[in-house]
Every structure is written in structure tokens, then in C-alpha cells.
Amino acid sequence: MEIDTNAKTEVMPIGLDTLTQLPKEHQKRHIEVRALDNLLPLKSVWQTSLHASGIRLRNAQKW
Template sequence: MRLYHFSDDPGIVTFVPRAVLVPSQRTPGREWLNGPLVWAIEDDFDFLYHFPRECPRILIWATEATLDSDRATWLGSRRAAAYVERSWMTAISEAVLQRYELPADHFENLGDAGMWVSREVVKPLARVELTDLPSSLASREVELRVVDSLVPLKALWATSLHTSGIRLRNASGW
């Protein structure tokens, strides 16, 4: 397993733990996740971050608990799908991201969609520049689906698919 952090900054020499800019509601006992941490994503789920940082998106994929009917309706034979608003397509097409590989030691698994955190300063092992995000998603078997609004997709959370919403505060009408 490999761990990554995505950024638009090509000059990061060390990752220093920092608190999140917009704290999230956390379940009791997990409030510490809003505190100073270095966040990483494991390679199987890195497609969650093949987007400009502030781009609102909804990503879905099947789990062991996914019903065949939900898989057929929403995914078909695809591994995953990513929904974005049409107004973000230029930014997605023009974005340049840096994928930093991080050492796995000192990271703890959150047990949620490949997310890991470290409370320590982390030095990256390598950096790769990503310039064609739609192709990058396609290579990860993730279908990019463009919609006018993400709001009608709120019902995805009621399916048996894993549904992940990122930066939804930036979605039109959310």
C-alpha cells in the first residue's frame, strides 16, 4: 500500500500537521480529526483527489454490502463514478496537481475510504505532476460524470453504494 497527498503546490519539502480550515461535525471521540494532522490517502482511493482542491464532487463505488440493483443502476461495470458540476469542467481540465508519495510509518488508518493521518511532520518520498485529470480518472477506471447540479444526487446517500462528498459547501445550491 502506498500513501499520497495531493496539492497544487510543487514545492512542499515537509508536511507539517495543521488543523483543518473548516472543521467538520465529528462523532464523539473523533473530534481530534479537526486538529493538527497530516492527511494522506491510500493508493486504492487516490481518485478522490484527482480534482482541484476546492472542486465540489460526489464519488460513488461499490462495497461488499452493495446491492446488485444499486450497482447496475449507478455503476454498471465501472469501478467508480465521480460527479462534478459543469461549471467546474474548465478548472478540472486546466488543473495541475502534485501527487506526493508519503512514507506509511507514523500514519494511522482511519478505516474510512482509504484515509490516513499523522500527528508528526512528514517528508515526502517523491512527487509526480498530474496534468490531465480527466484522463487520470479514466486510467483509474473512474467515470467522470458532468451534471448541472450536485443537489439532485443527495439521494445517493440512501443507496447501498459508498458515497463520498468532498467540498460540497462549494456546490451550487448545496
């Protein structure tokens, strides 16, 4: 089992789903995915109480 070092408590998976048509799954759930050249304009989102997720943001330029 891989341990998330950021987790406050241990989390056990309850199942596994394989998604083979990811764009269709996003469309079905009304999820918009965009590629951005610059993430800096989004930095203020992480400074609010709004829940936002960003994997490896510390690697983004000027972050």
C-alpha cells in the same frame, strides 16, 4: 503546513505527484467525471453510510 479543520487527527503528506494529463489518469483508473447542472438528486448519497465526497456542497443551490 495547512491544517484541515475537519480532520480528527493530524495528517502528514508522504509525497507529491504532479499529474499533467488528468483525463488520461482518470481513464486509466476507470473514473468517470461528469458535470451536472443540479446536484440535488445526489443528496441522498450523503445521507447513507456510503463514502462520498463533495467539496463545497453547501454552496450548491437548494442543498
